[in-house]
Amino acid sequence: MTSRINNYIRQLQQLYEGGSWNGESYMEKLKNVNEQIAFTQPTPGNHSIAEILWHCIYWRTVVLKRTVGDNEFSERTEKDQNFLSLESLMEKGWSNLLNEFDMIQKELINLLETKTDDFLENEYQAGKKFDYQIEGIIHHDIYHLGQIGLVISILKNKSGKNTKS
Numbered sequence: 001m002t003s004r005i006n007n008y009i010r011q012l013q014q015l016y017e018g019g020s021w022n023g024e025s026y027m028e029k030l031k032n033v034n035e036q037i038a039f040t041q042p043t044p045g046n047h048s049i050a051e052i053l054w055h056c057i058y059w060r061t062v063v064l065k066r067t068v069g070d071n072e073f074s075e076r077t078e079k080d081q082n083f084l085s086l087e088s089l090m091e092k093g094w095s096n097l098l099n100e101f102d103m104i105q106k107e108l109i110n111l112l113e114t115k116t117d118d119f120l121e122n123e124y125q126a127g128k129k130f131d132y133q134i135e136g137i138i139h140h141d142i143y144h145l146g147q148i149g150l151v152i153s154i155l156k157n158k159s160g161k162n163t164k165s
Contacts, residue, residue: 035094042154
């Protein structure tokens, strides 16, 4: 049976492409974000859109690694990769970040399509099931989608373009 897995896949697709009940998606939010906007911190010390998007890419990578059995990936990499410096992200470039996000979306969906609902009951860590992890990444990405919308609004207000984000 795959009804739970299919539900998670649907939620991830809607969060990415659109069609969710909240009417928001990453593609909709990011379609008008250019490189200048992407790398601008709304206020000193607060994350730019590029930093937030990288953080989402990183945690989706953690989910992928755990799903294929690399349960220590986050312990090995979180300190250095969870939030890359703005300079590192600028070197990558905005279009490359968007491509990485697109690739991790496809990889995550493709991997989940190979699983059944029984898989969700397996633990990736003592006391933590894959069900918890998949649901968690969806909640994580919803939160950060809202954060990106807030950053866009702040930057538009600063520039005098007070329009819907």
